[in-house]
Amino acid sequence: MRIFATIKIALRALRRNKMRSLLTMLGIIIGVLSVILAVSLTGGATKQVEDQVSSLGESVITVFSGNFTQGGMRGGWGSAPTLTIDDAKAIQAEIPNVVGISPEVRDREQVLANGLNWNTQVMGESPDYPQIRNWPMATGSVFSDQDVRSLAKVAIIGKTVVDELFPNENPLGETIRIRNLPFKVVGVLAPKGFNLFGQDQDDIVVVPYTSHMHRITARTFANDILVEAANDKVIDKVQNDITDLLLARHKSKEQDFTVRNQVELMQAVTATSRAMGFLLAGVAAVSLVVGGIGIMNIMLVSVTERTREIGIRMAVGARAGDILVQFLIEAVTLSIIGGSIGIALGLTLALLVGHLRNMPTVIPVLWIAVAFISSGFIGIVSGFYPAWKASKLDPIDALRYE
Amino acid sequence: MASNAVIKLAELHKVYHTGEVDVHAVQGVSLEILPGEFVAIMGSSGSGKSTLMNMIGCLDRPSQGRYLLDGTDISTLDRNALADIRNQKIGFVFQGFNLLSRTSAVENVAMPTLYNHKRIHSSEQYERANRCLEIVGLAKRADHHPNQLSGGQQQRVAIARALVNQPSLLLADEPTGNLDTQTSIEIMGVFQKLNDEGITIVMVTHELDIARYTKRMVILRDGKIVTDEAVKDRLIATNELQQLRQAQQAVKLA
Numbered sequence: 001m002r003i004f005a006t007i008k009i010a011l012r013a014l015r016r017n018k019m020r021s022l023l024t025m026l027g028i029i030i031g032v033l034s035v036i037l038a039v040s041l042t043g044g045a046t047k048q049v050e051d052q053v054s055s056l057g058e059s060v061i062t063v064f065s066g067n068f069t070q071g072g073m074r075g076g077w078g079s080a081p082t083l084t085i086d087d088a089k090a091i092q093a094e095i096p097n098v099v100g101i102s103p104e105v106r107d108r109e110q111v112l113a114n115g116l117n118w119n120t121q122v123m124g125e126s127p128d129y130p131q132i133r134n135w136p137m138a139t140g141s142v143f144s145d146q147d148v149r150s151l152a153k154v155a156i157i158g159k160t161v162v163d164e165l166f167p168n169e170n171p172l173g174e175t176i177r178i179r180n181l182p183f184k185v186v187g188v189l190a191p192k193g194f195n196l197f198g199q200d201q202d203d204i205v206v207v208p209y210t211s212h213m214h215r216i217t218a219r220t221f222a223n224d225i226l227v228e229a230a231n232d233k234v235i236d237k238v239q240n241d242i243t244d245l246l247l248a249r250h251k252s253k254e255q256d257f258t259v260r261n262q263v264e265l266m267q268a269v270t271a272t273s274r275a276m277g278f279l280l281a282g283v284a285a286v287s288l289v290v291g292g293i294g295i296m297n298i299m300l301v302s303v304t305e306r307t308r309e310i311g312i313r314m315a316v317g318a319r320a321g322d323i324l325v326q327f328l329i330e331a332v333t334l335s336i337i338g339g340s341i342g343i344a345l346g347l348t349l350a351l352l353v354g355h356l357r358n359m360p361t362v363i364p365v366l367w368i369a370v371a372f373i374s375s376g377f378i379g380i381v382s383g384f385y386p387a388w389k390a391s392k393l394d395p396i397d398a399l400r401y402e
Numbered sequence: 403m404a405s406n407a408v409i410k411l412a413e414l415h416k417v418y419h420t421g422e423v424d425v426h427a428v429q430g431v432s433l434e435i436l437p438g439e440f441v442a443i444m445g446s447s448g449s450g451k452s453t454l455m456n457m458i459g460c461l462d463r464p465s466q467g468r469y470l471l472d473g474t475d476i477s478t479l480d481r482n483a484l485a486d487i488r489n490q491k492i493g494f495v496f497q498g499f500n501l502l503s504r505t506s507a508v509e510n511v512a513m514p515t516l517y518n519h520k521r522i523h524s525s526e527q528y529e530r531a532n533r534c535l536e537i538v539g540l541a542k543r544a545d546h547h548p549n550q551l552s553g554g555q556q557q558r559v560a561i562a563r564a565l566v567n568q569p570s571l572l573l574a575d576e577p578t579g580n581l582d583t584q585t586s587i588e589i590m591g592v593f594q595k596l597n598d599e600g601i602t603i604v605m606v607t608h609e610l611d612i613a614r615y616t617k618r619m620v621i622l623r624d625g626k627i628v629t630d631e632a633v634k635d636r637l638i639a640t641n642e643l644q645q646l647r648q649a650q651q652a653v654k655l656a
Contacts, residue, residue: 005516005524012505016504308500309502311500312500312501312502313513313517314485314488315459315461315488315494315496315500316488316489316494316513316514316517316563317485317486317487317488317489317490317514317517317518317567318485318489318516318517319481319482319485319486319517320481320482320485321482322516322517395461396456396461396462399461399496399500
């Protein structure tokens with residue numbers, strides 16, 4: 001018995017009942033389609049989140065100052081004046097594998113230029129900031145260490161601020177006024193878009209942290225310190241070193257600061273997508289089982305309907321095994337064609353939805369393979385009982401069957 | 403006795419256990435059929451002729467007794483071995499033709515070669531099928547489906563199918579039961595031609611007219627052989643057909 005000849009017989013049998021074959025496949029088609037569609041779209045969404053996380057800088061560690069607690073009222077992170085510029089300098093000087101560091105001072109200010117004004121986030125940072133945030137300059141360049149030392153009145157600004165204060169104008173070399181002090185615009189940051197929490201990251205003015213602390217806010221502490229580790233392998237070591245160093249420096253019994261890294265955030269995101277994956281696998285399993293039951297049902301009908309055919313084949317010398325293989329292949333062909341249609345439709349729909357909603361879609365190669373193999377498997381499982389039943393028929397009874 | 407018998411039945415019994423009553427359908431049949439014979443097995447319904455035929459055709463196993471086909475003892479073989487024997491040594495022709503519907507004549511004829519354990523290339527399968535259709539005079543209808551063929555043509559396709567694996571034994575169960583007189587004679591003509599070429603044929607029928615085209619008549623009653631004799635005034639299909647046509651023309655002329 002040849003496998004190709006059997007497949008041909010199976011295909012012919014399926015072609016004879018086109019509508020029935022299609023309806024039988026529908027269960028598998030819908031199951032596979034929904035899995036592929038969901039996986040492509042959530043995969044795209046997950047990738048988007050991951051891209052955003054890595055756009056924050058993958059090997060970035062953030063040191064927040066401790067809580068400020070007074071009279072039972074507790075402030076949030078960065079509210080207590082526990083992190084100093086000296087802490088930042090010590091981290092840079094004493095801890096290996098630190099490739100960038102920037103003490104951050106944050107404030108909201110009304111910024112004026114060109115007869116226009118705009119309320120925006122004004123950040124005090126070191127020249128390492130664009131490198132740490134993985135954020136290239138669109139034009140101009142970042143201020144220098146010399147600017148930091150000299151409390152220079154220079155600024156780099158984000159795309160949103162450019163749009164609000166310098167419509168149709170090149171802001172480079174222009175002056176913006178913060179608390180009535182003139183700051184010269186030396187660079188424009190490349191557009192970065194919204195972050196994970198929906199904030200416009202381009203609505204920003206960055207000045208040297210010294211200028212911020214002495215000229216704008218008169219602060220003596222940093223809200224937090226951004227530290228970039230050499231790579232994500234040493235990140236835990238660097239994080240521990242920072243904790244040890246700051247504990248020693250602050251000589252406090254309680255830890256008055258918090259150290260966080262992007263890898264932790266990334267892990268949270270991947271955990272979410274893994275949970276989503278399990279959920280999808282569950283849905284897929286249920287719909288494929290339903291599809292399999294449909295196939296088994298129709299194969300049982302088909303065996304009864306074709307009892308005479310089975311009898312004829314047995315009379316001319318088909319072995320029980322030949323009949324078993326014939327019906328098994330028919331079931332597997334049904335389910336694999338159904339699975340393939342489901343995969344094709346699912347991908348088409350995913351790409352279409354992604355295109356229309358301007359979302360990235362991921363072609364889930366692994367899931368396509370899983371869907372294909374499991375639809376074949378479903379065919380074998382659901383086709384086996386009907387095929388076995390057919391092969392057990394007695395040739396004489398089968399020939400007499402009306 | 404000569405050991406070159408195609409079929410040798412010795413005290414064959416078949417008992418069906420249906421409910422409380424045991425039906426003793428075949429009660430001790432002994433029969434020997436030599437190569438090149440053309441035998442009609444006759445009997446009224448319930449005489450056990452179909453049961454006997456099923457056993458000869460290896461579709462069923464005897465309850466008791468021995469059946470040697472080409473010297474092989476059938477009663478000891480398992481299902482798969484019986485299937486192989488049906489495929490290799492026996493060609494079947496049924497009363498109801500038993501062709502696969504919506505399948506072309508040539509594909510119907512080629513079907514048994516699929517189950518041949520000597521692998522036959524598909525081009526050779528079709529070559530053989532076409533040759534067999536030629537033998538039964540249907541070469542031009544190879545692509546027709548059974549529902550596009552007359553009863554006689556369908557039976558010819560069935561005969562071609564029975565021949566495709568080159569069996570030494572052809573079994574026919576009421577092959578003319580569904581056909582009119584002229585077509586029946588035509589089919590008997592095909593059988594006579596095949597028999598002349600050396601194929602052994604065993605045919606079940608209840609029509610005496612049809613049995614007279616064979617060489618030997620075995621009559622069963624209540625599961626036992628009552629008569630076993632050579633056909634005396636044998637009919638030759640070609641002569642009969644000629645007479646029939648002349649008669650028909652005479653009617654038209656009149």
